[in-house]
Amino acid sequence: MSLLKKALHEHRFVCVVEFVPKPAVEHFAAFEKLMRHETLCDWPMVAAIADRVGGASDITPLDAAGKLDKPVPTLIHFSGKDREREALLADLARMDAMGLDQFLLLSGDRLPGHDPGQEPIRYLESVSALQIVRQARPNWLLGAALNPFKYCEEEGGAQYFKAEKKLAAGADFLTLQLGFDAVKYLEVREWGQRQSRAVPVIACVIGLTRNRAAMLEHVPGVVISASMRAILASEEGISKAYAKARSTDRLALQIIGLKLMGYARIHLSGIHNVEQLEELERAIEKQQTQVQTLERWFAAWEASWQIEGLPVVNFNPEGASWRMGESQVNASxxxxxxxxxxxxxxxxxxxxxxxxxxxxxxxxxxxxxxxxxxxxxxxxxxxxxxxxxxxxxxxxxxxxxxxxxxxxxxxxxxxxxGPCGGTRLNRCEFGDRECIHSAKYRIAKSLGQTAVLTERxxxxxxxxxxxxxxxxxxxxxxxxxxxxxxxxxxxxxxxxx
Structure with missing residues (x-):
């Protein structure tokens, strides 16, 4: 049984460390050294190799796994950008040969160069990919994504409906989009408790600085609010060292909060070397002695996003604040x-x-x-x-x-x-239209046909x-x-x- 599968089965806290493969040899050497650390605060570490984050010319996850000198427990990502069934089946065969049997299946965000009005590019979406792999490899560990950081009812409700399809199609676990809104993390936990079987969820986390926030604003589905930007800019105005320390402390605090909420695993991004990992480890160990209840954690989390003279941070986009359970929309x-x-x-x-x-x-x-x-x-x-x-x-x-x-x-x-994770306030990731799945959601709600969105x-x-x-x-x-x-x-x- 793989390390990740065993950890999920035993409800042990585990840290999945993301690796975005780049051609430079030193990039691979740094990651291998990082993974030799093996644990974060005694939590086992598993590698996750990202797929086509930059574009189609990126090193593929399987090529990257083959370049590692020492095999490590690895979760392979598969992005459906401009891919068909044959590409997925070819990866399965290669994974068999490499002894890999755990897969995170994603539809993928917009392929660079794919713009409205061009020749259509079709994506092998995650539900279909899950069906294909589950049929071909019944015993593999399979995951899919869920983006709960949505603030209009149509896009938020449709995300949860599609997550039910992903579970029905064969997903063993769900990985969340990167986010910072603690209320949304609690929403996911509440939704998971209502499902017919336990749903292991991996929460994505990253240390946030002003520059990283500016980059993430261009990542579809990631919400960086105006008040978050103001806090980060103010921190950097004090000094880069102060901003970096605050970023590490918040990341440590976020991980502690997720553990207190009942999450049994995290997907860690933005840690590239042993020094950064050990710095995070020290921050976690320090704060664990001070924050041991969820009530104390919420107070500490709010305080970590405060700067004198600035308003308290608001994690949702301006003018939108939908929470799960609220329902007011109707089809026109x-x-x-x-x-x-x-x-x-x-x-x-x-x-x-x-x-x-x-x-x-x-x-x-x-x-x-x-x-x-x-x-x-x-x-x-x-x-x-x-x-x-x-x-x-x-x-x-x-x-x-x-x-x-x-x-x-x-x-x-x-x-x-159902929708991909890249919508923003019901708008398609491409920006030129409303997401068609938001319209589907309104019609289904108005006509009492939501089962169509969860079961078919x-x-x-x-x-x-x-x-x-x-x-x-x-x-x-x-x-x-x-x-x-x-x-x-x-x-x-x-x-x-």
Whole structure:
């Protein structure tokens, strides 16, 4: 049993240390020396190798693991940026050869250079990746991400709904986005206690300075409020040494607080050498003797974010303060009307039982549509009809029935099962639109269909099925590919409209 799996099973506190692989040899040497320390305050340390944090040209986690002179307990990250099923399966084979069996599966934030209006880039989202790996490697330790640091109901509620899908798809644990709001950490604990099985959660932490905060503001899903920036700037104005000491003390205090809240593990970023680790260790040991209850911890945490002359820090963005359990949103009249019209149209044309549906099904299953020219024409017809209505990109596996008739292809990443972690106040990470999953959330809440957002696991769309009509497949009553002229690889999903 791996060190991390054993620690999760035994509810032992463990420190997962993140390594962002860079080409420099000294970067690897420093990390190896750090991991030889083996513990932080007697808590076991596990390496986590990040994937494509900078871009597609980064060293891959498996290549990085292979460069380490001495193997260490390692959690491999997999980011779905511009990747398909085949890339994931290839990593599984390599991990088998290297004796690795623990995986953190992420959809990934926006790939550098992927901008609105360009040719679509599709991301293998975490729910689909979890399903693929769990089926292929039933006994592996698998994790996924949850971002609870959301301050509008739609994006926050949808995050928790998708987390339920991730657990159903095979996640053994969840790793939180980096954050500093203690109330949100308590929210996650409360949510986890309501689940049907225990949910091990790893909380991400980092020492925050003014420069690091400026960098993190550009990381999708990380919240750095104006009052936090003011505190950090004031600290640095006193001196860089003072700011650094305050950063280390706050990081130590945050780790102590998470342990007091019942978290059994942390994901530590921003520690690059033994000296920084030992400095953090000394800060933790000092503060543990002074802060031994959660009540005292909250007072100490608030004090650590205070500077004379500045207001007390507020961790949420200005003008937004949603907390789990609050519910006020409703779909607009236009959103409800659109849903009912499309749902009615679907019931009429695609129910497979009415005269209209059977007639349409008979028409799209003629052999003419299996010829190359016929297939192209049918795809063009479907796209021309559906694109104005729902933004259809003819993915070949229409999922509208399972997405409340909001096409997942209108998401810049093509994410279907729920939001990524990169939204901010309901706005898409790309900044040019509202997140489609916020609209889905409003509709589901208004129509009493939230089960759709937690229970329907929508498979990925393989590249081989894209830009083909989904209609012939839908009307294959036995789900086979023969009548539609599709290859066996194109029949992986049974969620079609």
């Amino acid at each position: 009249a236009k959103e409800r009307l659109r849903y009912h019209l499309l749902s009615g149209l679907h019931s009429l044309v695609f129910n497979r039982s009415s005269y209209a549906s059977r007639g349409f099904g008979w028409a799209v299953q003629r052999r003419i549509w299996t010829t190359p020219s016929g297939a192209r024409l049918l795809c063009k017809v479907e796209r021309s009809l559906k694109s104005p209505l729902v933004g259809c990109d003819t993915c070949g596996s229409c999922r509208l029935e399972d997405t409340l008739y909001i096409c997942p292809e209108t998401c810049p990443k093509g994410v279907a099962n 696991l929508i498979p990925s769309v393989d590249i081989i099925s894209r830009h083909q009509s989904s209609w012939p497949r839908w009307f294959n009553a036995d789900g086979s590919s023969a009548a539609a002229g599709l290859s066996p690889q194109q029949t992986d999903s049974n969620e079609l409209v």
